[in-house]
Each structure stands twice: as structure tokens, then as C-alpha cells.
Amino acid sequence: MKLVKAILFDLDDTLLNRDHAVDNLFHIMLEKYYGAVEHSVKTDMLQQFKEYDKRDYGYADKTNVLSSFFDAFPPTFQLPRHDMQDFWNQQFPYCFSINQHTLKVIQTMKKHVQVGIITNGSTQRQKAKITHTGLASYFDVVLISEEVGFTKPDKRIFELALNQLHVQPEEALFVGDDLEKDIAGCQQAKMKGIWFNPHQLTNPTDIKPDAEIHSFDQLIKGRALFN
Template identity: 65%
Template sequence: MIFDLDDTLLDRENAVNQMFLMILEKCYQDVDHSTKNKMLQKFKEYDKRAYGYGDKTNVLESLFDEFPPKHRLPSNDIQDFWNNNFPHCFSINPDTLKIVNTLKTQVKVAIITNGLTLRQKAKIINTNLNSCFDIILISEEVGFSKPDRRIFELALKKLNVQPEETLFIGDDLEKDIGGCQSVSIKGLWFNPRMVKNDTTIKPDAEINSFERILDFLPNLNC
């Protein structure tokens, strides 16, 4: 079984909330509840726009422009602030960790994640996921990213398994499901927020809770 990282193994939305609280504490003072909620929604919008890009400077710059802070971070310090703090905003659900460790006793398990090596490794180490997986592929490190078929082919090669005996679990229809299906790996769409599929991509199966992954274990022969 191969897993995506952000919004599959780890709850990125919760991490964004935690990052916002850190920014609020460092840069703002005495913000009322209504304004705080507006700021959080805008912060999430700016983060969503920058998702998949290494440089997060525009995320905070946009927030600072719309909601002037008491202490504004200099532009050339924002990227370091993000890199140093955002990975620590992630936490692992104990049930998720338990399920992964259960799977590991029966099948090979791996992670394929897009992103900067520095940040993705920090997330993985801080949540103790580094000890759970047979291999971990990070796009910046290997030179290509999902949905590029080469990153999936590399995972198959390193795991020494065939596509037909492999299952990929991810939340992104295009990058995760479309990407893995391009090399004949079955794609399990992790969709806990019940998002409507408005693409032409058809997952092999869909789940809305992480525990349901265990239902697919008997179908794997690796």
C-alpha cells in the first residue's frame, strides 16, 4: 500500500489552523473574535492558492496587506518562518498510526508526497511516521512529482512489487488517483469531507474514514 501524506496520513487543514494561531500570536495583538474568523478564512484562501508551491511568502504578505499586523515579518524572513514552524503544526491521529502499523505487518507500505524535502521530512519525523514505512519518496528529492507516472514507477521498483498487487491511497483525484492509475495501480480515494467528484477520473474505490483501508487488505497479494 502506498499513501499520500498531506490530507491523507496527516490532517493539513488542522495544521493550517495551528499555523494561523502562531502567526496571530507573533504578529497581532487584541484581535476580536469576528475579525479573527475573517482573518482565518482569508489565510486559508491564500494558503490554498499557494498549495503545491514551495515559496509561501505571498500567503503571509497577502494576510498582512489585508489585515495590517502590529509586528510585520520582513518579506525575506517569511519563508524561513514557514519552513521552521509549519511542520511542527502537524500531529498524527493515534488511530492512523495504529492502522499503518497493522498494515505493515502484512504488506509493504510506502509514502509518495509532493513538496520540499526540508518541510516534508520534518512533518514525517515530527509525527514519527519515518519509522513506519518501507520507503518514502518526496518529489523534490527524486526529481518528479505526482501525477508524473515516473514517481509511481520508482516506488514500484523500490518496493519490488507489481502494479496489480498495489493500492494507492490519496485525497487528490488528479495527482493521486489519476497519477497511480496511469501505471495500473488501483486508486483508493480518501474523501472524509465528502467532496463531490466533478472530474472525469474514476477512483477504483472511495472511503470517508481511514479505518476502511483495512477492508481492502485481503485483496492485496504483496
């Protein structure tokens, strides 16, 4: 194996905990559009909100997520349908936070390799997340699908990152949580795919990651990456 010169990462559910951000957005909605809500009802509402979000995950337009939720749980204060997308765009990116330990791991990696982000999603929201969490200054390249015109698992978005970093596919690793989009995608570009699986889920697919990690510490402990 050639010396690893670059490690690239997915953003949502890899570098950033999207599930926590969805929780935060839900509580903003409660505060803005609902009065006092009983705890048991609030739990049901959150569960349903997450179901709607999961259903439309990957779609840039989140109007249906919010409209479905408000139809199921009529709010005290109405948010017009034509304002729902703006609400999501303006609020959701700022619901994210970065784990400080993750930043320390990235800093350690940067002493040895180039690092980058490849993420699917809208340019506006993904850039806002990256800027808000302070990630922008840590990475040598950031590619957002809407901005570059290719969406994971299309191998071209991975190849574009490799070209910008001036590294060969066998000199780079990609770390992501999505087996199809992240792992199969990068493997099509001849990169090695590291499955980030913090919840230690069973692999339900025929896709075979080159390695599996449950924490970013395992990347640092894999000293062979940097030797």
C-alpha cells in the same frame, strides 16, 4: 486480482490533516505578530488566510501567502518579506500532528503488506512533517517530489516507489485525496487508486477511482486486500 503486497499513501490531507495544521500556523502568527484581536475579526482573518494558502497550494515558496495576508491585515509587529519563507519552513511542519488511530491502522497493515509514502512538496518541509509526527519509522519507502525529481501525477514517481519495494503495479494500491495527482497519477502507472474522501465530496471530474473510502478502517475491513 493479484495479491496486494504494498499500499502507498499521500501525505497531506491523507495521512496528515493539513487543514488543522493551517489553523495552528494561523494562531502562531496571531501570537507572534498581532496584539489582542476580537473574535469576529479573528474569524475573518483565518478565513482569508486559508484562501491565500489555498491559492498558492502546491507552490514551494509561501512568501506570497504571508505577504498577501499581512497586506490585508497589517500586523502589530512586522515580519520582513525576506524572512517569510524561513518562518513558514520553520513553523509549519511542527503544526502537524498524527491521529493515533491512523498509526494503529498502519501498524495493522504492516503485518500484511509493505507501506510507503509518495508526497509532493519541498524536501525540507515534508521530511520535517514526517519526522515530527513520528511517521518515518512506520514506512518502508518515502518519496518526496523535490528530492526525486518527479512530481505527482507523473507516473515515474509511482514507478520509482514500486521499484524500491520490488512489487509489480498490479500488486500495489495508492491511497490519496487528490483525484488528479493521486488517483489519475497512480492509474497511469497501472496501480489501483483508492480515493480517500473523508468529507464525502462529489467527484467533479471524469477520473474514476478503483475504490473510495471515507476512513482508513475501510482498508482494514477490506479483508480481500490481505488474504
